[in-house]
Every structure is written in structure tokens, then in C-alpha cells.
Amino acid sequence: MEKQDLIIVSAVLKKDGAKVKKEKFILQKDEPKTIIRMSQKRKKLLCLVKEKKEISLTGLKAHIPTAPALIKPLAEAGYIQIVQRQVFRDPLGDPVEPDTPPTLTVEQETVVKRVQENLTRGFKPYLLSGITGSGKTEVYMRLVQDVIEKGKSAIVLVPEISLISQTERRFRARFGEKIAVIHSSLTKGELLDQWRKIVLKKVRIVIGARSAVFAPFENIGIIVVDEEHDTSYKQETGLRYNAGDLAVVRGKMNDCPVILGSATPSVQSYQNVVMKRFEELKLKTRVNRHPLPEITLVDLKKYKDGWGHDRIITPELSKEIRSCLDNGNQALIFLNRRGFATFPVCRDCGKSLSCKYCDITMTLHKGHNEYRCHLCGYGRPVTVKCPECGSSKIKPLGFGTEKVESMLKALFPDARLVRMDQDSTSRKGATIKILKSIRNRNVDIIVGTQMLAKGHDFPSITLVGVICADLSLSLPDFRAGERTFQLLAQVSGRAGRGDTKGKVIMQTYNPDHFIIEAAKKQDFLEFFHNEAPFRKALLYPPFSRMIQLKISGSSFAKVKAYAADIAEVLKVLRGNERKQKNMIQILGPVEASIQKISSRFRWQILVKSPSSALVNRLVKSLMNHPKVTPRSGVRLIVDVDPYFLM
Ligand SMILES: [Zn+2]
Numbered sequence: 001m002e003k004q005d006l007i008i009v010s011a012v013l014k015k016d017g018a019k020v021k022k023e024k025f026i027l028q029k030d031e032p033k034t035i036i037r038m039s040q041k042r043k044k045l046l047c048l049v050k051e052k053k054e055i056s057l058t059g060l061k062a063h064i065p066t067a068p069a070l071i072k073p074l075a076e077a078g079y080i081q082i083v084q085r086q087v088f089r090d091p092l093g094d095p096v097e098p099d100t101p102p103t104l105t106v107e108q109e110t111v112v113k114r115v116q117e118n119l120t121r122g123f124k125p126y127l128l129s130g131i132t133g134s135g136k137t138e139v140y141m142r143l144v145q146d147v148i149e150k151g152k153s154a155i156v157l158v159p160e161i162s163l164i165s166q167t168e169r170r171f172r173a174r175f176g177e178k179i180a181v182i183h184s185s186l187t188k189g190e191l192l193d194q195w196r197k198i199v200l201k202k203v204r205i206v207i208g209a210r211s212a213v214f215a216p217f218e219n220i221g222i223i224v225v226d227e228e229h230d231t232s233y234k235q236e237t238g239l240r241y242n243a244g245d246l247a248v249v250r251g252k253m254n255d256c257p258v259i260l261g262s263a264t265p266s267v268q269s270y271q272n273v274v275m276k277r278f279e280e281l282k283l284k285t286r287v288n289r290h291p292l293p294e295i296t297l298v299d300l301k302k303y304k305d306g307w308g309h310d311r312i313i314t315p316e317l318s319k320e321i322r323s324c325l326d327n328g329n330q331a332l333i334f335l336n337r338r339g340f341a342t343f344p345v346c347r348d349c350g351k352s353l354s355c356k357y358c359d360i361t362m363t364l365h366k367g368h369n370e371y372r373c374h375l376c377g378y379g380r381p382v383t384v385k386c387p388e389c390g391s392s393k394i395k396p397l398g399f400g401t402e403k404v405e406s407m408l409k410a411l412f413p414d415a416r417l418v419r420m421d422q423d424s425t426s427r428k429g430a431t432i433k434i435l436k437s438i439r440n441r442n443v444d445i446i447v448g449t450q451m452l453a454k455g456h457d458f459p460s461i462t463l464v465g466v467i468c469a470d471l472s473l474s475l476p477d478f479r480a481g482e483r484t485f486q487l488l489a490q491v492s493g494r495a496g497r498g499d500t501k502g503k504v505i506m507q508t509y510n511p512d513h514f515i516i517e518a519a520k521k522q523d524f525l526e527f528f529h530n531e532a533p534f535r536k537a538l539l540y541p542p543f544s545r546m547i548q549l550k551i552s553g554s555s556f557a558k559v560k561a562y563a564a565d566i567a568e569v570l571k572v573l574r575g576n577e578r579k580q581k582n583m584i585q586i587l588g589p590v591e592a593s594i595q596k597i598s599s600r601f602r603w604q605i606l607v608k609s610p611s612s613a614l615v616n617r618l619v620k621s622l623m624n625h626p627k628v629t630p631r632s633g634v635r636l637i638v639d640v641d642p643y644f645l646m
């Protein structure tokens with residue numbers, strides 16, 4: 001029919017819920033066709049319109065609540081004109097006071113100058129390594145200012161929502177409405193508005209989480225990746241990408257500088273400095289000239305046979321909290337594990353209470369009266385009987401933030417507490433509310449997980465307590481040490497950012513471990529020089545490229561067989577000569593450390609090689625191999641540069 005010109009077939013973009021938001025605006029016209037009676041309210045309204053030339057109906061309503069009913073007759077008579085205009089939804093809806101740029105420290109000045117000197121030379125990646133509190137954001141803002149004055153645009157990436165609000169506020173205070181914000185918790189409508197602001201060239205700066213790296217700017221002058229070590233830059237589902245790496249790629253495509261900043265750079269980025277691929281820029285002192293907080297280690301082995309709260313909140317820590325409260329300051333207590341009891345065990349048969357669908361122990365959440373699985377969200381009521389033996393005596397062993405919170409409440413009944421973790425911030429706006437209450441000093445003790453470790457700047461926190469520094473140290477992941485170091489150094493950096501010197505009490509079972517020692521000194525280089533040789537010897541990134549093949553499905557046998565077939569094909573494609581085996585290592589197939597998530601069994605194969613080209617080519621030919629064609633009920637995912645190895 002189409003060929004015979006009987007019908008026309010055309011493609012139309014499907015409407016997606018989000019629409020441009022429009023609002024009524026009132027304009028002055030003053031050409032009355034008919035004279036109508038002027039009430040007090042009508043007079044007031046006309047005055048306002050005359051004064052402002054143009055005002056939104058919402059704006060009018062603030063002065064005259066009945067404005068919507070008043071405008072129609074006035075417009076019909078010709079006194080005013082009503083038009084529809086697009087308005088942009090405000091994701092935070094919080095007015096920000098403008099700021100004035102402070103004088104830069106000598107160090108900041110040097111860094112800014114260095115980048116500016118090279119600005120015209122096009123693409124150049126930098127690693128800005130600045131200790132916590134050294135004023136990296138001010139450096140970013142100066143460079144962004146410079147770039148937009150030259151008529152170009154800037155992309156600023158930050159790791160997470162709770163942090164965006166803070167960086168965004170500082171940027172808004174400086175740049176006003178020239179900013180678009182992009183992150184995953186915007187509604188579709190808000191996201192559409194932000195995207196249109198960029199496309200319509202109404203803004204020159206975009207701040208956002210990882211997906212902001214795709215912002216549709218044409219003329220980019222600089223890309224900033226703040227807290228570049230943060231793992232949230234890696235998208236782990238659907239389209240897998242690392243926004244930090246993509247920022248460098250986009251910088252290359254746009255011929256502009258890329259600044260990766262962090263107090264605790266990733267081993268990968270620092271290796272790029274060592275290999276002279278990145279230039280290092282350093283900020284070694286805090287803006288307020290205060291030294292880094294003093295860190296005291298407390299050996300938890302001393303208290304392991306004790307009982308009561310001493311094992312969790314040691315006397316050393318509790319003494320410091322007391323004196324912090326007595327001085328009217330705030331304390332931050334950090335534990336990277338949420339919930340109340342993290343290891344519920346049956347008293348009768350000794351089995352731990354596991355998720356029905358995943359291979360992990362469930363966590364007791366007292367606030368919700370249930371046990372929860374942290375992988376799939378499955379819940380069981382707190383009254384559940386042991387699935388193994390039917391006993392109702394389940395003992396809540398292990399502890400998380402909820403338990404620490406309740407202990408602190410008992411120990412310091414006079415203190416105002418707030419808990420900040422995934423559970424307490426799940427509702428929209430909850431994070432910002434908690435952050436505000438901390439800033440306005442409506443709380444004395446903050447208990448939280450790694451959410452708190454990230455970049456926040458609370459001047460009245462003088463004490464940081466780390467409940468257990470070793471929690472993530474022994475995870476089966478080659479980056480476990482790196483993440484632990486970063487987390488400890490970052491959370492310690494929250495102390496003493498104001499006028500009082502900070503203190504950190506770090507409780508640990510391994511005070512002699514090189515990672516704990518490096519974290520105590522907050523010495524990134526000491527950590528790096530200890531860590532790098534291990535990675536090199538075992539051919540882990542950054543000394544190799546690694547690709548993870550994840551095989552999963554609901555039938556254990558099918559998954560296992562598919563994994564075995566894939567590994568066999570890989571080995572044939574690679575070849576089995578010693579030389580080939582040395583160039584490309586194939587580890588597995590093995591069951592993943594977490595063997596089952598959401599009823600899906602998981603197997604994995606790791607492929608690594610010092611040559612990216614070799615390993616890329618190998619996996620490409622694997623994917624085209626007839627034996628690897630998709631099978632029903634089994635899924636194969638190829639993750640290049642994987643972050644989640646469990
Ligand atoms: Zn039992």
C-alpha cells in the first residue's frame with residue numbers, strides 16, 4: 001500500500017510521560033477597550049504588573065491570593081495580557097545566596113595558573129590530588145569561570161546525590177542560574193527540563209552524577225571529575241561504563257583539559273601519573289591552615305572478650321564523645337554496615353538466617369521489625385522461625401548502624417542523634433533534610449555509613465569515630481585494600497574542617513596492617529607504594545586490563561555448563577602454549593563469591609592481560625564463536641574493567 005502511494009508510513013517519537021512545564025505570565029498592556037470598575041485588589045494587581053512589566057501567576061499569587069480569578073476580566077478588558085511561557089522545574093527549590101570568590105591560597109593559585117597556561121593547548125588530563133579540606137572545589141570554580149568567560153561550557157561530575165546538593169549549592173552561589181543539574185533522582189519532568197536547558201543553551205555549566213558526562217554541550221572548555229576514586233562513577237547495569245574514563249575520552253574528543261580530583265586518588269589514576277599520562281597538581285595544606293586531624297588507633301582485640309558496649313564503643317571512644325559534646329561540638333560515628341544485627345543465628349541448630357533468594361545472611365532491622373536481605377530486599381518478619389529446624393530462638397549477632405545508634409542513645413541520653421544510611425534516606429528529600437539538620441547544628445551525634453564519608457563539609461564536626469576500620473579489608477576483591485584506605489582517609493577528613501582541631505578515634509583489629517597505618521598517617525603515597533607491587537606481581541589493574549564474564553541463571557546446572565563451555569572456547573582461542581598463557585591469564589570458571597542473588601546462580605571467568613589489545617580481541621572473538629551463542633535461561637554479561645568482583 002505504501003508503494004502504491006495509498007498510505008504514508010512515518011515514524012513518530014513515542015511520548016514519554018515528561019512534558020515541558022508551562023506557566024501563565026501576566027504582561028502589562030494598558031490599552032483598555034472597555035472601562036471596568038476598579039476594586040482595591042484589581043488596582044493592586046495592575047500596580048504590581050506595571051512595576052514588574054512581566055510577572056508569573058505564581059508570583060502574583062504570593063501577593064494576591066485571589067489573583068487567578070482577577071486576571072481574566074482584566075485581560076478581556078485589555079488592561080493586561082496573559083501568555084504561556086515555559087518554566088523550568090527546580091529540583092531543589094531552595095534559594096541560594098550569591099557568594100563572592102575568596103582570595104585563593106598560594107597553592108590554589110599555582111594550580112589554577114598551571115591549568116590556565118595549558119588551556120589553549122587542548123586536551124590534557126590532570127590529577128588534582130588535594131588533601132581533605134584543601135579547597136579543590138574553589139579551584140574547579142575558578143577554572144570553570146575562566147572557561148565560560150571564553151564562551152565555552154563546562155561539565156562537572158560529582159559522585160552522589162547527597163554530595164551534588166552541596167557542590168551544586170556552591171556552584172549556584174557563584175554562577176547563579178547558569179547551571180543545569182543531572183542525576184538519577186530527578187523526576188522525568190525535571191530531567192527533561194534540565195536537558196532542554198542545555199540544548200537550548202540556557203546554561204553553560206552542568207553538574208551531575210555519572211550520566212552528566214553525556215550532557216549535550218557542543219563547545220566544552222573543561223571537564224571536572226570530583227572525587228574521581230568514587231566507585232559510583234561505574235555504571236553496573238544496562239550500559240556498563242565508567243564516567244571517569246569517559247570524561248577523559250570526551251576531553252580528548254573536545255580537545256579540552258580534564259581534571260580528576262581526589263584526596264585519595266585511585267591506584268589507576270596515580271599509575272597514570274607515574275606513567276606520565278596525567279600531570280599531577282597538588283594541594284598539600286588545608287585552606288584554614290589547620291593540620292589534618294590527629295588519628296588515634298584503638299586495638300579492638302583488647303575488648304574482644306569483654307561484654308556490653310565496650311566491644312563496640314570502646315572507653316577511649318566514649319571518653320572523646322563525652323568531651324566533644326561537652327564542648328558543644330558535633331561527633332560523627334562511622335560504621336560501614338547498616339541494620340541492627342547483621343548476623344542472626346539460630347540458637348538451636350546454629351544455622352544463620354539466610355535470604356531465600358540470595359546467598360547471604362539477612363540483617364535485622366529493628367526500626368522496621370523485620371529481617372532484610374541487602375541484595376534483593378526480601379524481608380521476613382521479626383517473629384520468623386528458623387527455616388532449618390523451626391526453632392523460634394534466633395539470636396541477633398553482629399551489629400550495624402542501627403545498633404550503634406541505640407547504644408549511643410543509652411550512653412549519651414542528653415545528645416540529639418541522627419542516623420544516615422540507605423535505610424534512613426530512602427525517601428525523596430530525606431538526605432537533604434538530614435544534611436541540613438547537621439549543618440544547622442540541630443544534631444550532636446551523627447551515625448552513618450559511607451554516605452557520610454563523601455566530601456561533606458561540616459565545620460562543627462570535631463570528632464570522627466570509626467567503629468571498625470577493618471570491615472571491608474578482607475572482602476574477596478583485589479581493590480578491597482584500596483577502598484578501605486580511601487574510606488578511612490575520607491571519613492577522617494570530615495573532622496576539624498572548622499576552627500577547632502579535629503580528632504579521629506579509629507577502632508581496629510589490625511593496627512599493624514599497612515593499610516591501617518597508611519590511613520592513620522593519611523598518606524596516599526605510602527599506601528600506593530605498598531599496594532602497587534602486589535598488583536604488579538599478580539597482574540591486576542592498573543598493570544593489566546581485566547574483563548569479567550558473568551554467567552547467571554536460575555538453573556545451577558545450566559549456568560555451570562555454559563560457564564565451562566565459555567572457558568573452554570576462551571582457552572582454545574588463546575592457545576595453551578606457555579607464552580600465550582603468560583600473556584593472557586584466564587581465571588575460572590568459578591562460582592562467584594556471592595553464589596546466588598535474587599534466585600539466580602552466578603559463575604564468573606576473569607580474563608586479564610598486560611595488553612589491552614590482546615584481551616579485547618580475545619573476548620571479541622569469543623562473542624562471535626558459535627558455541628557461545630545465547631542460551632535460554634542463562635545470561636552472559638561482559639564487564640570490561642569490572643568494579644564489583646563478588
Ligand atoms: Zn534452627
Ligand SMILES: [Zn+2]
Binds near residue numbers: 356358374375378
Ligand atoms: Zn536476597
